[in-house]
Amino acid sequence: MVIGAYTVAFGILYALPSDPAALLAARNDTAEEAVIEALKQQYGLDRPLWIQYLDGLWGFVTLDFGRSWSTGEEVTTALANAAGSTLLLSLFALLVAVLTANVLAFLATYPRWRVVRSLAASVPPVLFSTPVFWLGFIAIQVFSFSLGLVPAFGNEGWRSLVLPVVVLGVYISAPIAQVLIRSVEQIEEEYWREILVSRGIGRFELYLRHVLPNASLPAITMTGTLFAGIVSGAVIIEVVFSRSGLGRLTEAAVAAQDVPVVLALVSSSAALYVAINLAVDLFFPMIDPRLRARRTVAARVAVEEAP
Amino acid sequence: MITSHRTRTLLAGSVLISMALGGCAAASPQDTESTGEPQSQAGGSLTYAITAVPCLDAHYGGNHQVQSLARNYVDSLLDYDPDSHEFIPWLASSYEVNSDSTLFTFTIREDVTFSDGTELTAEVVKLNLDTLVRLGQEGHSDRGYQALSNYVSTTVVDEDSIEVAFSRPSATFLLGLTLPATGILGESTLAKTYEERCSATEVVATGPFVISDYEPQVKVALSKRDGYAWASPLSENQGEAHLDELTFQLIPEVSVATGSLRSGQIEGLQGGVSDTAQQLAGGGFWNTSVQAAGIQHVLNVNPNAGVLGDRAVRQAINRALDREEISAVPGDEFAPPATSVISEANPGWTDLSELLAYDADEAAKLLEGAGWLLNNDTGYRERGGERLSIRLGHQKGLFAVRDATIAVIQDQLERVGFAVTIEELDAAAASEVLKTRDFDLFYFSTTAADADVLRRAYSTSGSNRLGLAEDDPLVAVLDQQAVSSDVNERDELLAEAQRTLIEEGYVLPVLQIVNADFFASTVHDVFFQTEQRISFQAAWLEH
Numbered sequence: 003m004v005i006g007a008y009t010v011a012f013g014i015l016y017a018l019p020s021d022p023a024a025l026l027a028a029r030n031d032t033a034e035e036a037v038i039e040a041l042k043q044q045y046g047l048d049r050p051l052w053i054q055y056l057d058g059l060w061g062f063v064t065l066d067f068g069r070s071w072s073t074g075e076e077v078t079t080a081l082a083n084a085a086g087s088t089l090l091l092s093l094f095a096l097l098v099a100v101l102t103a104n105v106l107a108f109l110a111t112y113p114r115w116r117v118v119r120s121l122a123a124s125v126p127p128v129l130f131s132t133p134v135f136w137l138g139f140i141a142i143q144v145f146s147f148s149l150g151l152v153p154a155f156g157n158e159g160w161r162s163l164v165l166p167v168v169v170l171g172v173y174i175s176a177p178i179a180q181v182l183i184r185s186v187e188q189i190e191e192e193y194w195r196e197i198l199v200s201r202g203i204g205r206f207e208l209y210l211r212h213v214l215p216n217a218s219l220p221a222i223t224m225t226g227t228l229f230a231g232i233v234s235g236a237v238i239i240e241v242v243f244s245r246s247g248l249g250r251l252t253e254a255a256v257a258a259q260d261v262p263v264v265l266a267l268v269s270s271s272a273a274l275y276v277a278i279n280l281a282v283d284l285f286f287p288m289i290d291p292r293l294r295a296r297r298t299v300a301a302r303v304a305v306e307e308a309p
Numbered sequence: 310m311i312t313s314h315r316t317r318t319l320l321a322g323s324v325l326i327s328m329a330l331g332g333c334a335a336a337s338p339q340d341t342e343s344t345g346e347p348q349s350q351a352g353g354s355l356t357y358a359i360t361a362v363p364c365l366d367a368h369y370g371g372n373h374q375v376q377s378l379a380r381n382y383v384d385s386l387l388d389y390d391p392d393s394h395e396f397i398p399w400l401a402s403s404y405e406v407n408s409d410s411t412l413f414t415f416t417i418r419e420d421v422t423f424s425d426g427t428e429l430t431a432e433v434v435k436l437n438l439d440t441l442v443r444l445g446q447e448g449h450s451d452r453g454y455q456a457l458s459n460y461v462s463t464t465v466v467d468e469d470s471i472e473v474a475f476s477r478p479s480a481t482f483l484l485g486l487t488l489p490a491t492g493i494l495g496e497s498t499l500a501k502t503y504e505e506r507c508s509a510t511e512v513v514a515t516g517p518f519v520i521s522d523y524e525p526q527v528k529v530a531l532s533k534r535d536g537y538a539w540a541s542p543l544s545e546n547q548g549e550a551h552l553d554e555l556t557f558q559l560i561p562e563v564s565v566a567t568g569s570l571r572s573g574q575i576e577g578l579q580g581g582v583s584d585t586a587q588q589l590a591g592g593g594f595w596n597t598s599v600q601a602a603g604i605q606h607v608l609n610v611n612p613n614a615g616v617l618g619d620r621a622v623r624q625a626i627n628r629a630l631d632r633e634e635i636s637a638v639p640g641d642e643f644a645p646p647a648t649s650v651i652s653e654a655n656p657g658w659t660d661l662s663e664l665l666a667y668d669a670d671e672a673a674k675l676l677e678g679a680g681w682l683l684n685n686d687t688g689y690r691e692r693g694g695e696r697l698s699i700r701l702g703h704q705k706g707l708f709a710v711r712d713a714t715i716a717v718i719q720d721q722l723e724r725v726g727f728a729v730t731i732e733e734l735d736a737a738a739a740s741e742v743l744k745t746r747d748f749d750l751f752y753f754s755t756t757a758a759d760a761d762v763l764r765r766a767y768s769t770s771g772s773n774r775l776g777l778a779e780d781d782p783l784v785a786v787l788d789q790q791a792v793s794s795d796v797n798e799r800d801e802l803l804a805e806a807q808r809t810l811i812e813e814g815y816v817l818p819v820l821q822i823v824n825a826d827f828f829a830s831t832v833h834d835v836f837f838q839t840e841q842r843i844s845f846q847a848a849w850l851e852h
Contacts, residue, residue, distance in 0.1 A: 041448040074504030147568040246526035
C-alpha cells in the first residue's frame with residue numbers, strides 16, 4: 003500500500019505535462035534554457051523516468067529523500083521536525099476528542115431528561131458539518147483577540163497549544179461521539195443488560211463497567227480510521243494558528259511545487275496510516291476478552307490438529 | 310458589489326507615501342499637530358508579520374518576503390535616491406563608470422566589518438559577484454543574476470577597489486546593485502552550498518540586524534548588530550538600529566495577522582488588504598501605501614490568437630476597460646489605475662494615462678469598424694456567424710489577484726459585446742499556458758526595480774510573452790535600452806517601448822501594484838528601499 007501511494011504520487015508529479023524544472027525556473031523568474039538544463043541536471047530530472055522512480059523508491063527505503071527544491075533543507079530533517087509538532091497537536095487533540103466524545107455520549111444516553119439527551123445527541127452532527135477553519139477563527143477571535151488569554155500564532159510554550167488542541171479535538175470528537183451514541187443505544191436492547199439489571203446492579207455502574215466498554219469497540223475502530231481526518235484537520239489548524247508542522251509543510255510544498263517534499267509526505271502518510279491501523283488491530287484484544295479467548299481457542303485447535 | 314469609497318480614508322492617521330522607490334521616504338504616523346519631529350527612542354522589540362519565507366538567503370531571488378527580510382541583515386554597494394534619480398555610495402565609498410558602461414570601478418569603504426568580525430575587502434566583494442553569477446547559472450538566483458547579465462569578471466585592483474567588466478554595455482547593473490539580491494555577504498556564508506545558505510541561521514553579512522533564530526514556518530528572529538555605523542546615507546539613522554530585536558513572524562492568514570495587530574500581539578504586518586483596513590479603522594493604526602516597481606497589473610494580449618490579431622479589436626479592449634471602476638472593487642482600493650505598463654517607481658517610466666482613458670463608445674466604434682456587429686438577441690458581437698469570443702486567463706492566488714477584479718473586467722468587456730470565458734489556472738498550468746502562449750488575455754504582473762523587465766518579459770531575447778517576431782521594431786527598441794549607456798537615450802527608448810506596447814494593444818495596464826503595510830501607532834520611521842523592501846534600520850518604538 004505504501005509503495006502504491008508512492009507510485010501514484012510519483013505518477014501524478016512526474017507524468018503530468020508540465021516540466022518540474024521549468025516550474026522551478028519560473029519561480030526564479032528566469033526562462034533561459036541553459037538555466038533550466040542546469041536545474042534538471044542538479045535534480046536528476048534529465049535521467050529516464052524509470053531510473054528516477056527507482057531512485058526515489060530506494061530513497062524512501064533508506065529514508066533519504068534528498069533536499070527540498072524550495073527551501074534546500076534535508077527532506078528527512080524537515081519532515082522529522084514538522085512531524086514532532088504535528089504529533090503533539092494530534093495526540094492531545096485525540097485525547098480531547100475521546101474525552102469530549104465520551105461526555106457527549108454519556109449526556110446523550112444516560113440522563114433521564116429527554117431534553118438533555120436529544121440536545122447532546124444533536125451536537126455531533128452540528129460539529130461534524132462545521133468547517134474546522136471556521137471553528138478555529140471563532141476560537142481565535144474570542145480567546146485570543148478579545149480575551150487575550152492565549153497567543154493567536156506560533157509554537158511558543160504550552161499556551162500556544164491550548165486553542166489548536168481544543169478546536170481540533172472538539173472537531174474530531176463528532177464522528178467518535180456519533181458512533182459511541184449509536185452503539186450505546188444498541189446495547190440498551192441487548193438481553194444481558196436485563197440480566198445485570200435483574201441482579202440489582204446500579205445504573206451508573208452498569209453504564210461504566212458494562213455498556214461503555216462494549217460500546218467502545220466500534221468507536222475505537224473508528225478512531226483508527228479517523229487518523230486521516232486528524233491529519234487533514236491538523237493541516238488546516240496549523241495554517242489558521244500559524245503553527246509549524248506537517249500541515250504547513252504540505253501547504254508550502256504544494257504551493258512551491260516542491261516535488262521531493264510532496265513525495266515524502268505522501269509516502270510517509272501512507273506508512274503512518276498502515277501503522278495506525280495495525281496498532282488498532284493489536285489494541286483490540288486488550289479491551290475485548292472475547293477476541294483474546296477466540297485466538298487462544300483457535301491456537302489450541304491448531305495445535306490439536308497438527309500431526 | 311461595487312462601491313467607490315476608499316477604505317484608506319477611514320484610517321486614522323493613515324499616511325500615503327506614493328512611489329517611494331528609495332530610502333529617503335521614512336514613514337511614520339501623522340505628525341500633524343505634533344510640534345516638530347518626535348524624538349526616536351532606543352530599545353524594544355518589534356514583531357512584523359509576513360506570510361512565509363521559503364529561504365533566508367538574500368541572493369535567493371525575487372520573492373518579496375525573502376527580500377524584505379534580507380534587506381534588514383544585508384547592505385548593498387549602492388543605494389538609489391528616487392528624488393534625485395542618483396545612485397548613492399553605500400558600502401562602496403565611490404564609483405565610476407566608463408563611457409560605454411562596460412567597466413565599473415568601485416572603491417570599497419574601509420571601516421566596515423561583517424557580523425563574524427571579518428573585514429569588508431575588495432576580495433570579498435569580488436567573491437560575492439562571482440558566486441552570484443555561478444548561482445544564477447545553476448538556477449538559484451534571479452534578481453542578482455539579471456543585474457549581472459553579460460558579466461565578464463571582477464578584478465581586484467588593490468585592497469579597497471575593484472573593477473567589474475561586462476562584455477556589452479550594462480544599463481541595469483547600478484540599479485541592480487542597490488537590491489538585497491546583490492547584497493554583500495561574508496566569506497563563510499558564500500562558501501556554503503545554496504541549500505545550506507537557504508536554511509542556515511549563521512548568515513554572515515554587514516547589515517544593521519543579524520539573524521539570531523529561525524524556526525521554519527514560525528518565525529525569523531533578528532537582533533541588533535552592535536557597532537553598526539555604515540547605514541545608507543539616505544537613512545535618517547546613521548548609527549546602530551534603535552530596535553533591540555526584530556521578529557518576522559510567519560502568519561499565513563491575513564485575518565489572523567490583522568487581529569493580532571489589533572490586539573497588540575504584533576506591531577506591523579506586510580501586504581494588508583481592504584479587510585485589514587476596515588478592521589483597523591479608527592484604532593490608531595497607520596498604513597504605508599507604496600507603489601511597487603515592475604510590470605503593473607496588466608492584461609497581456611496575444612496578438613497571434615484568433616480575433617486578437619486585429620489591432621482594432623485589441624484597442625477596443627483597451628477602451629472598454631474602466632480602470633476607475635476596477636480600482637473601486639473592494640480589495641483593490643489600495644491600487645489606483647495604472648499609468649503605464651511599468652511603475653512610477655521604475656526609472657524610465659512615462660505617464661501614458663491619456664492612452665488608458667475609458668471610452669465604451671470608442672470601443673464599440675472600433676469593433677464595428679472591424680466588422681463585429683452586435684447581435685441584439687445574444688448581446689454579443691458577431692462577424693460572419695462567428696461570435697466575438699475571448700478567454701481571460703489568470704493564475705489563481707498570484708499577486709493577490711481577486712476573483713472580483715477578474716469578474717469586473719469580464720463584465721466590462723461583455724458590456725461592449727465580447728463573450729468572455731474566465732480561465733483560472735494553478736501555477737503549473739499557468740506556466741505552461743504562458744510558455745506555449747495558449748491564451749487570449751492573461752492577467753499578468755511582475756515586480757522589478759529595473760525597467761529592463763519589459764525586455765525580459767516581451768522581447769525575443771527574454772521570455773517573449775506575446776510571441777513577437779524577431780524583426781518586430783519593438784524588439785529592437787526593447788533590446789537597445791538594455792545596452793544604452795546614455796541615461797536620456799535609454800529613457801527615450803523605454804518611453805517608446807511603453808507607448809508601443811499600449812498603442813499596439815499588446816499590453817493593457819489595469820491597476821498599479823501597491824504594497825500596503827500596516828503598523829501600530831507606536832511604530833515610527835520604517836522606510837522602503839529599492840523594490841519596496843522594508844528597512845527597520847531607522848525604525849523605533851514609542852514606549
